[in-house]
Amino acid sequence: MYEHDVIVVGAGGAGLRAAIAAHEEGADVAIVSKLHPVRSHTGAAEGGINAALREADSWEDHAYDTMKGSDYLADAPAAETLCKDSPKETIKLEHWGMAFSRDEDGRVSQRPFGGLSFPRTTYAGAETGHQLLHTMYEQLVKRGIKVYDEWHVTQLAVTNEEKPEDRTCHGIVAYDVQSGKVEGFHARNGVIIATGGLGQAYDHTTNAVSNTGDGVAMAYRAGVPMEDMEFIQFHPTTLPSTGVLISEGVRGEGGILYNEEGERFMFEYGYANNAGELASRDVVSRAELTEVNEGRGIEDEYVHLDMRHLGTERILDRLENILHLAEDFEGVDGLVEPMPVKPGQHYAMGGIETDENGETCITGLYAAGECACASVHGGNRLGGNALPELIVFGKRAGHHAAGKEMDDAKITTGKVGDYEEAEIESPVPLGESGLGGDVAADGGAAAATTGSELVQQFVDEERETIEALLEKDEGIQHAEIRERVQKSMTQNVNVFREEEGLKQALRDIREARELYLDVFVADKSRTFNTDLLQTLETRNILDIAEGITLGALARNEFRGAHWRKEYQERRDEEWLKHTLLSWNDGEPELWYKPVILEGENKTYEPKVRSY
Numbered sequence: 001m002y003e004h005d006v007i008v009v010g011a012g013g014a015g016l017r018a019a020i021a022a023h024e025e026g027a028d029v030a031i032v033s034k035l036h037p038v039r040s041h042t043g044a045a046e047g048g049i050n051a052a053l054r055e056a057d058s059w060e061d062h063a064y065d066t067m068k069g070s071d072y073l074a075d076a077p078a079a080e081t082l083c084k085d086s087p088k089e090t091i092k093l094e095h096w097g098m099a100f101s102r103d104e105d106g107r108v109s110q111r112p113f114g115g116l117s118f119p120r121t122t123y124a125g126a127e128t129g130h131q132l133l134h135t136m137y138e139q140l141v142k143r144g145i146k147v148y149d150e151w152h153v154t155q156l157a158v159t160n161e162e163k164p165e166d167r168t169c170h171g172i173v174a175y176d177v178q179s180g181k182v183e184g185f186h187a188r189n190g191v192i193i194a195t196g197g198l199g200q201a202y203d204h205t206t207n208a209v210s211n212t213g214d215g216v217a218m219a220y221r222a223g224v225p226m227e228d229m230e231f232i233q234f235h236p237t238t239l240p241s242t243g244v245l246i247s248e249g250v251r252g253e254g255g256i257l258y259n260e261e262g263e264r265f266m267f268e269y270g271y272a273n274n275a276g277e278l279a280s281r282d283v284v285s286r287a288e289l290t291e292v293n294e295g296r297g298i299e300d301e302y303v304h305l306d307m308r309h310l311g312t313e314r315i316l317d318r319l320e321n322i323l324h325l326a327e328d329f330e331g332v333d334g335l336v337e338p339m340p341v342k343p344g345q346h347y348a349m350g351g352i353e354t355d356e357n358g359e360t361c362i363t364g365l366y367a368a369g370e371c372a373c374a375s376v377h378g379g380n381r382l383g384g385n386a387l388p389e390l391i392v393f394g395k396r397a398g399h400h401a402a403g404k405e406m407d408d409a410k411i412t413t414g415k416v417g418d419y420e421e422a423e424i425e426s427p428v429p430l431g432e433s434g435l436g437g438d439v440a441a442d443g444g445a446a447a448a449t450t451g452s453e454l455v456q457q458f459v460d461e462e463r464e465t466i467e468a469l470l471e472k473d474e475g476i477q478h479a480e481i482r483e484r485v486q487k488s489m490t491q492n493v494n495v496f497r498e499e500e501g502l503k504q505a506l507r508d509i510r511e512a513r514e515l516y517l518d519v520f521v522a523d524k525s526r527t528f529n530t531d532l533l534q535t536l537e538t539r540n541i542l543d544i545a546e547g548i549t550l551g552a553l554a555r556n557e558f559r560g561a562h563w564r565k566e567y568q569e570r571r572d573e574e575w576l577k578h579t580l581l582s583w584n585d586g587e588p589e590l591w592y593k594p595v596i597l598e599g600e601n602k603t604y605e606p607k608v609r610s611y
């Protein structure tokens with residue numbers, strides 16, 4: 001058994017920042033990650049980091065844009081924390097040596113981004129995430145922080161009190177990809193989940209194959225609610241054949257969208273008469289799909305993004321990476337022809353419910369980064385607001401887990417205070433109920449007297465589960481199950497959603513759960529067994545997909561990225577509230593809590609969101 005004060009699961013931007021912060025507080029901290037840190041998906045971020053750095057800008061304007069972009073579903077204390085702390089955290093990256101692009105006068109450059117009232121997106125060419133990840137990795141190495149890389153975390157070791165709010169997390173269980181061993185990690189102070197996105201619930205996504213929502217699913221099954229899962233961001237400019245992202249930086253620099261008729265449709269058809277291509281992402285994605293659905297798409301599938309008029313020099317200076325992506329993944333030379341683009345799954349606004357200090361309702365369990373929902377993005381994330389979230393909330397979670405005294409959180413977690421129970425209308429049974437298996441084990445173990453004994457109990461159980469999977473000789477392979485779910489999600493729980501499609505997705509997920517009972521792993525090897533690991537990930541995808549779909553079915557309004565055919569209006573009188581799903585002995589339970597629109601100095605009154 002390994003033992004540390006703080007264990008961070010995940011080594012992307014959020015995990016690295018959390019580990020550095022915990023180390024700053026004097027904690028013995030270790031990172032456990034299924035990928036080497038610099039292979040984390042943060043490295044794929046292209047466009048930039050929003051930070052109000054200039055005199056003519058302010059954190060208050062950034063917070064206003066964020067609340068408006070969220071369609072008034074972000075919690076103001078979290079959004080304001082993000083905007084207030086982002087400038088100093090961004091400057092800290094610069095002091096650590098991050099190679100930001102610069103203006104002639106030497107200041108860090110800033111570009112316009114969708115939904116921003118000021119050009120406040122700092123960047124490093126079109127490879128901001130790569131620079132950020134490497135800069136923080138250097139800091140990690142400098143501090144000698146221990147990294148267990150290529151260790152796949154499969155379980156959280158959590159006590160089994162009836163109410164999640166009474167439970168404690170004492171550590172994790174992980175599978176060593178190199179040796180095939182299952183081991184326990186006892187965390188004396190706390191565990192921080194920083195496992196990133198969940199794009200693999202869809203088959204057309206900008207996310208890496210590793211983004212399977214593991215942390216969200218593990219925390220959910222341990223008793224932490226999943227919040228606002230229905231809010232999935234579909235990025236308007238992904239390459240049609242692969243889902244590879246073409247950064248919003250292209251439109252930020254002046255790139256233009258055209259339909260098959262050569263019309264600049266964002267203006268021509270009045271989708272966003274002021275901001276045009278730089279309206280927020282949900283608006284542009286719907287516009288593109290409407291063009292395709294109304295017969296003005298190219299090959300009935302995509303539209304064109306043209307940057308040729310920016311000129312070779314500017315493109316090479318600021319967007320060179322985009323040229324390589326378009327050439328390598330679509331065979332298109334962006335200097336001489338427009339690039340084909342269509343919307344693709346990109347980001348999860350929802351996730352593990354946390355407060356603005358990164359804490360969940362389970363003692364000793366924290367989350368930060370894309371897997372977490374402190375509720376900064378609400379119904380729609382603004383481009384350039386995820387990277388600051390990693391450094392701002394990663395740091396806070398790290399400090400808190402290491403025992404630093406924090407200001408009291410204004411956001412509550414778990415079923416406390418003012419919440420509302422709700423009914424789920426599903427055509428099929430949900431969760432693992434009725435499927436057999438010891439589902440309650442995910443909620444915790446009972447008999448242990450110490451934290452490390454509890455972790456050991458989970459290790460023993462997990463060893464048995466993995467042995468059983470490897471011993472089984474026939475059945476269905478995970479890839480078939482995963483593909484069914486991904487296709488159904490892309491078909492039914494996409495940019496445009498309607499009731500029957502959502503119900504169909506629930507039926508498909510149920511069928512996939514039943515098939516999963518018969519899953520088997522064909523590869524029996526003990527080292528680098530990706531078949532086994534992906535089988536474990538597929539179980540997580542099932543819970544994630546169900547969570548997204550249930551949230552989407554419950555929310556009968558149109559807000560942010562969540563569009564419902566039957567409900568074409570934002571319904572503030574009923575829906576200024578978050579959806580939460582709790583795992584109740586293997587069955588999802590739906591409830592709501594109100595959104596907090598009161599900020600430090602003002603209340604963000606919901607307005608019509610036009611660009």
Ligand SMILES: Cc1cc2nc3c(=O)[nH]c(=O)nc-3n(C[C@H](O)[C@H](O)[C@H](O)COP(=O)(O)OP(=O)(O)OC[C@H]3O[C@@H](n4cnc5c(N)ncnc54)[C@H](O)[C@@H]3O)c2cc1C
Pocket residue numbers: 009010011012013014015032033034035036037040041042043044045046047048049050128129151152153154194195196197206207208210211214215245346347368369370371383384385386387388390
């Ligand atoms: C293509 C692309 C471009 C983007 N561009 C921008 C941008 O310009 N600006 C912006 O603000 N946002 C951008 N985003 C969003 C932003 O990059 C991500 O939200 C953010 O980088 C996620 O960081 P993270 O630290 O939460 O997760 P990640 O960087 O994905 O790291 C997750 C870590 O968790 C580990 N992990 C996962 N599961 C397990 C497990 N079971 N066991 C152990 N370890 C595990 C992984 O190994 C990895 O180290 C972009 C996103 C994409 C996909």
